[in-house]
Amino acid sequence: MSVPAPAFDVDAVVLDIEGTTSATGFVVDVLYPYSRARFAELLTERAVEPEVARAVAQVRELTGEPEADPAAIEKTLNAWLDDDRKATPLKTLQGIVWAEGFGRGDLVSHFYDDVVPALRAWHLAGLRLYVYSSGSVSAQRAWFTNSPAGDLMPLVSGLYDTENAGPKQEPASYRRIAESVGTDGSRLLFLSDRPGELDAARAAGWHAVGVRRPGEPYYEQGVGDHAQAGTFDEITVSRSTT
Ligand SMILES: CSCCC(=O)C(=O)COP(=O)(O)O
């Protein structure tokens, strides 16, 4: 079923990244190898850093291997990468490596051509913009700061990931975000490529639009009975002040 997106009167738009603002192919072909090549050093040379140690403890807990050494942890991380599993400790460790890569100029993020003009127009119209991605908050910040169109963080009011909000397929995560931004779910619009995420947002009382871009992994599957758009140009949002 294909339902075109209606016009939305909301206070804020919450954005998924991979498959929605940006190409999955770029993440998988550029960012994933970048992190894969740096995990060994991170796990051996920087194991005492609190963020690394916390993520390693989470990997050990998730795998049920409390004694796992750096080589075993690396093997697990790479297996999760192969499966594109959005495990929180994987995303934390990738976020560390990517943020440093963006910072030193090795990496520049990717946004589909229709996205940045739409974000600027929505921001100008008084809408707040948030990000909710499986990528860690530090990865998201680096992604928006180091875009081909320059620093986009001034457009963004807040960043949410699976650590500060929870899993993306659970309605409770969307309720948590609504509470955090101080807005009722009925005044929030979530944009994502994944039907399970759209279902969870709708179950929390949010508006949701499925973004279906040719070539993306979820394009063929579609977005179920959710309203859909092929680009951000097809999404009309405004914010009434009454
Ligand atoms: C800058 S975040 C990098 C992309 C990533 O690792 C990821 O898992 C994105 O997943 P999403 O929830 O945005 O589909």
Ligand SMILES: [Mg+2]
């Ligand atoms: Mg996505």
